[in-house]
Amino acid sequence: xxxxxxxxxxxxxxxxxxxxxxxxxxxxxxxxxxxxxxxxxxxxxxxxxxxxxxxxxxxxxxxxxxxxxxxxxxxxxxxxxxxxxxxxxxxxxxxxxxxxxxxxxxxxx
Numbered sequence: 344x345x346x347x348x349x350x351x352x353x354x355x356x357x358x359x360x361x362x363x364x365x366x367x368x369x370x371x372x373x374x375x376x377x378x379x380x381x382x383x384x385x386x387x388x389x390x391x392x393x394x395x396x397x398x399x400x401x402x403x404x405x406x407x408x409x410x411x412x413x414x415x416x417x418x419x420x421x422x423x424x425x426x427x428x429x430x431x432x433x434x435x436x437x438x439x440x441x442x443x444x445x446x447x448x449x450x451x452x
Contacts (some may be wrong), residue, residue, distance in 0.1 A: 350385055351409055353401040355435035356392070363428045365397060371397055371422050383408020398437070401441070 359360065359367040371389050378387045378401075386402040403409040425433065 348405055350440045351403045351406055352438045352440055353403065353409065353435065354399060355433050356396045356398050357425075357433045358396045358430045359428055360430050361395075365446070367428050369397070374421075375419065375450065378412065381412055417431065 357367065368391065375387060377387055378384055381405040385404060386400065387398045391399055398417040413422065
């Protein structure tokens with residue numbers, strides 16, 4: 344049987360309080376490689392905008408995979424205390440990909 348489910352994209356901005364900017368950067372950076380190793384993760388990218396906001400772009404095989412990721416204790420500790428770290432609620436979007444998912448091309452060395 345062919346899996347016709349489309350991947351789920353999650354993306355958005357987080358604006359840290361100035362006194363927590365370094366800690367938010369550290370926590371988010373520490374999540375990149377472990378998240379990329381999760382079976383349902385297809386892409387996980389962290390960017391820092393020049394105005395101090397962090398931009399996350401994630402692609403997950405399914406909602407179930409994203410739910411499992413969000414339930415991890417290492418992530419829950421951060422998510423459960425977002426209001427402590429952020430100036431405002433995260434600007435977050437969830438969308439089902441319409442274009443077929445393609446494996447990214449490796450970056451030449």
